[in-house]
Amino acid sequence: MIDLGIQKGSANYDDDYETRYLSELEIESEITGEIYVGELKSKEIKGKEVQEFYVIITDHENKQKWICGLITSAYFDDDIAKIYGEKGGRIYELIDSLSHALNDTELDQLESYSVVFDTFRETVNKNVKNVTVKAVQASNPNARTPNLKVVKADTFEDEE
Numbered sequence: 001m002i003d004l005g006i007q008k009g010s011a012n013y014d015d016d017y018e019t020r021y022l023s024e025l026e027i028e029s030e031i032t033g034e035i036y037v038g039e040l041k042s043k044e045i046k047g048k049e050v051q052e053f054y055v056i057i058t059d060h061e062n063k064q065k066w067i068c069g070l071i072t073s074a075y076f077d078d079d080i081a082k083i084y085g086e087k088g089g090r091i092y093e094l095i096d097s098l099s100h101a102l103n104d105t106e107l108d109q110l111e112s113y114s115v116v117f118d119t120f121r122e123t124v125n126k127n128v129k130n131v132t133v134k135a136v137q138a139s140n141p142n143a144r145t146p147n148l149k150v151v152k153a154d155t156f157e158d159e160e
Helices: 090-103 117-127
Strands: 018-021 030-037 039-044 049-060 064-077 080-086 110-114 128-136 147-155
Touching: 030 064, 030 117, 030 147, 049 080, 064 090, 080 090, 080 117, 090 110, 090 128, 090 147, 110 117, 117 128
Parallel strands: 018 064
Antiparallel strands: 030 049, 030 128, 039 049, 049 064, 064 080, 080 110, 128 147
């Protein structure tokens, strides 16, 4: 047998989840489920390079996977990707409310966030079990999708 590095698997793989998207969320609606932050990738929009990552919230109770694509400003400092979010923006809202839910920090205290993306991604994926997010009105009146505000977050440590 060739070692493919497979750590675990399941013969009962059940992926009959309905895929849903951020654009389907109505303002004030909530989603609760496991959170996963995907990799940061470059993308070109209207001739400009931007960075994009996905947040996936898997709602096991309702058998839904919510795919939330987030486009962000990013800059690289010694090959370390840092994402940037200004107050009122989608990235800011997510990071600010997640920090509040996990660390009890004050909401909307900073004018912007600069976040080391790999640290953010790794910490969320390894430590945050479930979140409840609320769809809130984006500050940009032309936005086609709502912002996500984390109203509750549970870590794996909370279960111990």
